[in-house]
Amino acid sequence: xxxxxxxxxxxxxxxxxxxxxxxxxxxxxxxxxxxxxxxxxxxxxxxxxxxxxxxxxxxxxxxxxxxxxxxxxxxxxxxxxxxxxxxxxxxxxxxxxxxxxxxxxxxxxxxxxxxxxxxxxxxxxxxxxxxxxxxxxxxxxxxxxxxxxxxxxxxxxxxxxxxxxxxxxxxxxxxxxxxxxxxxxxxxxxxxxxxxxxxxxxxxxxxxxxxxxxxxxxxxx
Numbered sequence: 001x002x003x004x005x006x007x008x009x010x011x012x013x014x015x016x017x018x019x020x021x022x023x024x025x026x027x028x029x030x031x032x033x034x035x036x037x038x039x040x041x042x043x044x045x046x047x048x049x050x051x052x053x054x055x056x057x058x059x060x061x062x063x064x065x066x067x068x069x070x071x072x073x074x075x076x077x078x079x080x081x082x083x084x085x086x087x088x089x090x091x092x093x094x095x096x097x098x099x100x101x102x103x104x105x106x107x108x109x110x111x112x113x114x115x116x117x118x119x120x121x122x123x124x125x126x127x128x129x130x131x132x133x134x135x136x137x138x139x140x141x142x143x144x145x146x147x148x149x150x151x152x153x154x155x156x157x158x159x160x161x162x163x164x165x166x167x168x169x170x171x172x173x174x175x176x177x178x179x180x181x182x183x184x185x186x187x188x189x190x191x192x193x194x195x196x197x198x199x200x201x202x203x204x205x206x207x208x209x210x211x212x213x214x215x216x217x218x219x220x221x
Contacts, residue, residue, distance in 0.1 A: 021058055023048040028069050029105050033169045036111035041065075047173070063116045069109065070116070074125035076104050081132030090143040094136050095195050098159060102191055107163030126217075147200050153211045158194060162187075 027048035031039045041062050045055045059065040080100040087093035133152045140146035168183045197203060 017058070020048070020050050020054055023050060024055055024058065024065070025069055025072065028065055029108050030169045030173065032069075032111060033105060033108040033164065034173065037115055039111075066109075066112045066116050067119055067122065070112070071119065071121050071125065073104070073106060073109055074122055074129055077101055077106060078125055078129040078132060080104075081129055081136055084136050085132060085139070090136075090140045091145040091199075094140045094146065094155075094198075097133070097136055098155065098195060099188075099191055101159045102163045102187070105163050105169075107160035110160050110164065130213075145200055147198055147202065147206070149206050149210065150198055151210045153213060154206075155198075157211065158198075162190060162194060 024044065028039070028044045031044050031047050035043065041052060041055060044065070045052045048055075055065070059068065080097050083100070084093035084097035087096060130152065133155060137146065137150070137152045137155060141148060168180065168187060171177075171179050171183055
């Protein structure tokens with residue numbers, strides 16, 4: 001009788017390094033949401049509960065840390081759009097995408113635009129995410145459930161604005177865990193209010209011309 005070989009266990013140091021990396025990335029996202037581009041390495045390390053030396057062993061510079069965070073954020077956006085396209089109902093698919101991106105804190109990276117070099121991975125993921133978002137919007141338009149004047153850039157700007165609301169992160173940083181459920185529910189209400197404003201047949205005509213892709217992307221160049 002053949003005996004299966006158990007998978008090799010990760011070395012304790014490797015497991016610890018992976019935990020530290022996850023903690024650093026989460027801390028960087030939370031500190032950025034509050035401090036913006038002024039977020040310091042010291043604040044990120046302190047938030048993650050690791051020493052600055054541990055941070056620099058994983059990321060040689062703050063720019064490298066922010067590049068990795070941007071890569072993960074873009075990958076999350078692309079995956080969220082893919083899940084949205086898998087939904088049978090066009091409105092449900094778009095709603096799931098918007099909600100997932102806001103709850104992930106997609107807009108927290110906006111302050112670093114123009115301060116870091118855009119990597120090839122970031123460009124490739126951005127193209128994929130943009131293509132899938134375009135498909136989500138086109139499908140919702142074809143189904144007649146999305147206001148006809150709303151563009152993919154409108155959706156991206158809306159996500160950025162709502163995701164940068166720091167209430168949840170501020171309460172978590174202050175250790176006020178008792179208020180987190182109420183803050184999370186409040187954020188869900190705001191998301192629903194915003195989504196209802198995107199529905200076809202709602203509200204006054206949108207002002208001005210639709211924003212261009214350049215408006216959203218030029219600051220990263």
